[in-house]
Amino acid sequence: MTTDVLVVHGGAPLHGEIRVRGAKNLVSKAMVAALLGDGPSHLYDVPLIRDVEIVRGLLELHGVKVTDGAEHGELVFDTSNVERANVDEINVHAGSSRIPILFCGPLLHKLGHAFIPDLGGCNIGGRPIDFHLQALREMGAVVDKTPSGLDITAPNGLHGTKFELPYPSVGATEQVLLAAVRAHGVTELRNAAVEPEIMDLIAVLQKMGAIIKVHTDRVIEIEGVSRLRGYKHRPIPDRIEAASWAAAALATQGDVYVRGARQADMMTFLNTYTKIGGAFEIEDPGPNSIGGIRFWHPGGELRATALETDVHPGFMTDWQQPMVVALTQARGLSIVHETVYESRLGYTEALNQMGATIQVYRDCLGGTPCRFGRRNFMHSAVIAGPSKLMAADVVIPDLRAGFSHLIAALAAEGTSRVYGVELIKRGYEDFEAKLAALGASVERG
Numbered sequence: 001m002t003t004d005v006l007v008v009h010g011g012a013p014l015h016g017e018i019r020v021r022g023a024k025n026l027v028s029k030a031m032v033a034a035l036l037g038d039g040p041s042h043l044y045d046v047p048l049i050r051d052v053e054i055v056r057g058l059l060e061l062h063g064v065k066v067t068d069g070a071e072h073g074e075l076v077f078d079t080s081n082v083e084r085a086n087v088d089e090i091n092v093h094a095g096s097s098r099i100p101i102l103f104c105g106p107l108l109h110k111l112g113h114a115f116i117p118d119l120g121g122c123n124i125g126g127r128p129i130d131f132h133l134q135a136l137r138e139m140g141a142v143v144d145k146t147p148s149g150l151d152i153t154a155p156n157g158l159h160g161t162k163f164e165l166p167y168p169s170v171g172a173t174e175q176v177l178l179a180a181v182r183a184h185g186v187t188e189l190r191n192a193a194v195e196p197e198i199m200d201l202i203a204v205l206q207k208m209g210a211i212i213k214v215h216t217d218r219v220i221e222i223e224g225v226s227r228l229r230g231y232k233h234r235p236i237p238d239r240i241e242a243a244s245w246a247a248a249a250l251a252t253q254g255d256v257y258v259r260g261a262r263q264a265d266m267m268t269f270l271n272t273y274t275k276i277g278g279a280f281e282i283e284d285p286g287p288n289s290i291g292g293i294r295f296w297h298p299g300g301e302l303r304a305t306a307l308e309t310d311v312h313p314g315f316m317t318d319w320q321q322p323m324v325v326a327l328t329q330a331r332g333l334s335i336v337h338e339t340v341y342e343s344r345l346g347y348t349e350a351l352n353q354m355g356a357t358i359q360v361y362r363d364c365l366g367g368t369p370c371r372f373g374r375r376n377f378m379h380s381a382v383i384a385g386p387s388k389l390m391a392a393d394v395v396i397p398d399l400r401a402g403f404s405h406l407i408a409a410l411a412a413e414g415t416s417r418v419y420g421v422e423l424i425k426r427g428y429e430d431f432e433a434k435l436a437a438l439g440a441s442v443e444r445g
C-alpha cells in the first residue's frame, strides 16, 4: 500500500523530457459527449488521471461500454445500451469531480432523466452551478434538488433558447453546448467562454454532426439536430500540465522539454514566461514528431511581474499557482490579481512557511477591478523575491496548489514531506514517474 506522502529531497534542478497527453479539461467532456452519439466514439491520447476514471465509472453505470482501443491511450465508447443508473451507485462518485453536472443534456436526450450527484473539484471558491441550472431550465428542464443530488427531467424535451451568461463560465458554456446540440431549434449563447478546450469540444461535437457557429464577441449559435453519430478525436494537449512543468523548470533553475505542448494554446503563458526571464524554444510538430516546447532557466536573475488571471485569452487561473512559485525566485515585487476564483490564494501560506514572502490582499491589485473587489475575498497577492526556499512539511489543499507545493519542495534545500499527493493524480498523469525522469529525488514516505 502506498502512503499519501511524498518525501522530496530538494535543491536540484529538474532536467530532462516528459510528455503531456490530452487535456484534462477536454478529455473528460469529450467522454461525456460520447453519450450523445448513436454509434461508437474513439478518443485518443487519454491520460490516466483520476477525473478520467471517475467519468469512465459514471458512463459505465449508465450502460456505456468503455474499452481500451488498439492504440495506447485510446478509449472506445459503445453507447448502444444507455440506461438509467442506480442512484446509490452514482453517489459513490459524489464530491469527486465537477464533470457529473455535464451529464445533464446528454442524459436528458437519451433517457429523459438525469440524476446528478453532489459535485467535487478543487476547493478554490464557492463554485456555484446557478448558470448551468438557469440555462437548462430555460431550455425546458425541470430541476428538483433532493438531499442526495439533483433530479432533472425534461417533460417536453429540451428546446433552443437565447441565453446570456453573467460571466463567461467554462462549465456553463459546455453545459449549453451539450444540451443544445440535440435540442429542438436554435440556441444562442451570449458571453460564452472560448477557452481552447471549449473550441476542441465544439470540434468533437461537429464531428458528431452538430451545427455550431462561433461568432465574434463570445456569441455561440447552436442549431439542434435530431441525431448525432460517434466521433474519432485526438484531443488538444494539456496546457495546464505543460505550464506546470515549465514553472517547475524555472523555480528549480532547470531545463525541461515538454513533448506534446502546443504553442497556440499557451501564448499568454509564454509572454509572461519571457517577461520574467524564462527561456523557451518551440518545436513544431513534424512528420516524425508531435513537437513540444523546451522550457529552461537561462541563468541570472528572474524579473518580477504583474499578472491578472482571466478567462481566455487571458492568463489562465490554473497556471497561477505553479507560476507563483517561480515568482518567489524573481527580483522585486510581483503582483498577482486572481479574478476567476475568489479563494485561490490560500496555498500561499504553505509557501511562506517554506521561506517565501507573499502577502495577500482583499483589494483588486490589478489594472481591472473584478467581481471580488468589495466582497472581502483575499484575491490579490504581492510576492517579494527572490526568497531562498527551505524544506518543510506541507499539506496539499487542491490540485494546482498541490503541484505548486511540490515545485516549492523541489526548489527548496533539504527534505520536505508533502502530504496528500494523491490529489495531484486528479490532473497529472504519472507525475512520480515524470519526476524521476527529470532527475528529482523523491520517494513515498
Ligand SMILES: CC(=O)N[C@H]1[C@@H](OP(=O)(O)OP(=O)(O)OC[C@H]2O[C@@H](n3ccc(=O)[nH]c3=O)[C@H](O)[C@@H]2O)O[C@H](CO)[C@@H](O)[C@@H]1O
Binding pocket: 024, 025, 026, 098, 099, 125, 126, 127, 128, 129, 130, 131, 132, 133, 167, 168, 169, 170, 171, 172, 193, 317, 318, 340, 341, 342
Ligand atoms: C473541469 C474543468 O474544466 N475545470 C476548469 C473549468 O472549471 P469550471 O467550469 O468549474 O469554471 P467556470 O469557468 O465555470 O468558473 C468561472 C467562474 O464562474 C463562476 N460560476 C460558474 C458557473 C456558475 O454556474 N456560476 C458561477 O458563478 C465560478 O464560481 C467562477 O468564479 O474552468 C476553470 C476556469 O478556466 C478552470 O479553472 C477549471 O480547471
Ligand SMILES: C=C(OP(=O)(O)O)C(=O)O
Binding pocket: 024, 097, 098, 120, 121, 122, 240, 318, 399, 400, 427
Ligand atoms: C480547478 C481545476 O479543476 P476542476 O474544475 O476539475 O476542479 C483545475 O484543473 O485546476
